[in-house]
Amino acid sequence: MSLFGIFGKKAKGNPPRGPERAEEADLFSGMRVEVTTLDGELLFAAKMRGLRGERAELRQYPRPGLSVETPLPVRIRGFSEYDQKAIYMEGVVSAMPQHMWSVTELTVISIGNDRAFVRLATDLDATVSMFSEQTMEETPCKILDISEGGCCISSGHQYQEGDQFLLKVQLDRNAPESAIYCQVLRAIETNSPGFHYGCQFVGLTEESREQIVQSLFAIRRREKENRQE
Numbered sequence: 001m002s003l004f005g006i007f008g009k010k011a012k013g014n015p016p017r018g019p020e021r022a023e024e025a026d027l028f029s030g031m032r033v034e035v036t037t038l039d040g041e042l043l044f045a046a047k048m049r050g051l052r053g054e055r056a057e058l059r060q061y062p063r064p065g066l067s068v069e070t071p072l073p074v075r076i077r078g079f080s081e082y083d084q085k086a087i088y089m090e091g092v093v094s095a096m097p098q099h100m101w102s103v104t105e106l107t108v109i110s111i112g113n114d115r116a117f118v119r120l121a122t123d124l125d126a127t128v129s130m131f132s133e134q135t136m137e138e139t140p141c142k143i144l145d146i147s148e149g150g151c152c153i154s155s156g157h158q159y160q161e162g163d164q165f166l167l168k169v170q171l172d173r174n175a176p177e178s179a180i181y182c183q184v185l186r187a188i189e190t191n192s193p194g195f196h197y198g199c200q201f202v203g204l205t206e207e208s209r210e211q212i213v214q215s216l217f218a219i220r221r222r223e224k225e226n227r228q229e
Contacts, residue, residue, distance in 0.1 A: 027051055027087065027108070032148065032209075033058065033078040035093065035101075040075075042220065043068075045148060045213045046101065048078065058093070058101040061213040068095050076103070079149070086112045119145040119152070120216055126169035128155065143169060148213055150200040152188065158195055159184050164202065171215035178211065180204075 031048040035058065044066060046058035060066075076089040091106040124143040141155040151167070159165075163184045170177045181202040188196040204212070 027056075027078065031078045031087075033076050033089075034148075036075050036077070038073055038075060042217075043074065044217075054091075054104065054106045056091075056103045056106055057096070058103060060099040060101060061210045068093070070094075071104075076106075088112065119147040120219060121145050122219070124169055124171070126153070126167055128153070128157070129166040129168065130163070131165075138168075141167075143167075144196065146171075146212075146216070148209060148216070150185070150198065151182070152196060152198050154192065154194050154196050156194045159187075159197055161186060167199070171212065172218045174218070175211070175215060178208075180208070180212075 027048065029049045029051055032045070033048055034045050035043045037043060044060045046060045048056050048058055050057040071092050071094045074091060074093050076091060078087040078089065079085075088109045088111070089106060090109055091103040093101045093103050096102055122143050122145055124146075126141050126143050127138050128141050129138045139155065139157045141153045141157075144152045144154055146152075153167070161184055165182055165184075167180045167182045168177055169180070182199040183202050184197050185200050186198045188198055190196045201212075
């Protein structure tokens with residue numbers, strides 16, 4: 001079992017609103033981003049670095065089979081951890097060696113209050129472990145959707161906003177079971193049996209984040225292959 005570690009970095013400053021030049025928005029080296037085609041197809045997830053005006057570099061989280069031979073116009077969706085906002089950008093990416101990409105014509109289109117990362121609908125069996133002074137209580141749950149930063153679970157157990165727990169799940173059938181520290185952000189009203197909760201992953205290490213991203217891409221890839229059969 002791999003245990004996802006705990007630490008994180010916060011961005012500084014308050015982002016402006018509306019269309020901006022890249023250097024005027026709250027962009028920073030280390031920002032996590034998702035890169036899609038103009039048609040909305042997810043290409044890869046990455047970390048932004050070397051921001052210089054309308055240029056930057058992206059360090060791609062490894063994704064097998066991705067090949068882009070010519071400069072490609074893309075949409076880039078970033079996440080400001082300081083105030084939990086999504087930053088929408090456009091630019092042109094070109095492949096570089098060692099999972100690196102250059103970005104030119106980088107422009108911020110808008111800043112929104114919606115989720116920073118697209119969530120993937122799932123139906124994964126998992127368990128929640130709550131800690132007390134004397135014991136660790138483990139209860140079953142379902143992961144209904146998941147992203148790089150959090151998930152929605154369905155459980156017969158009632159939790160409170162702010163509760164923290166250890167979520168154990170096998171994200172990919174070819175990967176070992178993993179354990180992720182989570183915090184309950186909100187209870188979600190539903191007509192379905194049980195309780196639904198929106199949860200945030202608590203300060204992942206880069207290695208752990210890459211494991212999650214790779215698992216999500218593996219799930220997306222299998223779903224796409226199944227649709228094409």
